[in-house]
Amino acid sequence: MNVKRIVSNVQATDIEAARRFYGDLLGLDLLMDLGWIATYGSAAQMTVQISFATEGGSGTPVPDLSIEVDDVDAALEKFVAAGIDIEYGPADEPWGVRRFYVRDPFGKLVNILSHR
Numbered sequence: 001m002n003v004k005r006i007v008s009n010v011q012a013t014d015i016e017a018a019r020r021f022y023g024d025l026l027g028l029d030l031l032m033d034l035g036w037i038a039t040y041g042s043a044a045q046m047t048v049q050i051s052f053a054t055e056g057g058s059g060t061p062v063p064d065l066s067i068e069v070d071d072v073d074a075a076l077e078k079f080v081a082a083g084i085d086i087e088y089g090p091a092d093e094p095w096g097v098r099r100f101y102v103r104d105p106f107g108k109l110v111n112i113l114s115h116r
Contacts, residue, residue: 003048017105025078060088063111072098072114
């Protein structure tokens with residue numbers, strides 16, 4: 001048996017807020033919309049990962065989601081322009097990532113990062 005994918009499920013009261021955050025700001029594609037569930041994703045090949053942590057690194061809280069982007073500074077500009085509070089960073093971390101934290105519309109702490 002091999003794991004084919006891991007899906008993160010976020011309880012939401014406003015599916016449209018998910019589109020604005022994950023679709024408009026992060027550029028993910030709407031893959032499925034059944035009214036009660038909307039799934040966003042990317043055609044990019046991704047590896048299967050699940051992390052377990054006692055902290056988020058550099059003394060930060062453990063994020064609910066980590067999303068790697070190709071240009072973290074461009075992502076940061078989009079979030080700032082949208083009026084979304086940056087909860088941490090941007091920071092160049094000693095383990096080779098540049099990142100910042102934001103909260104999605106459902107209160108989930110999201111780590112947006114790029115590897116240097």
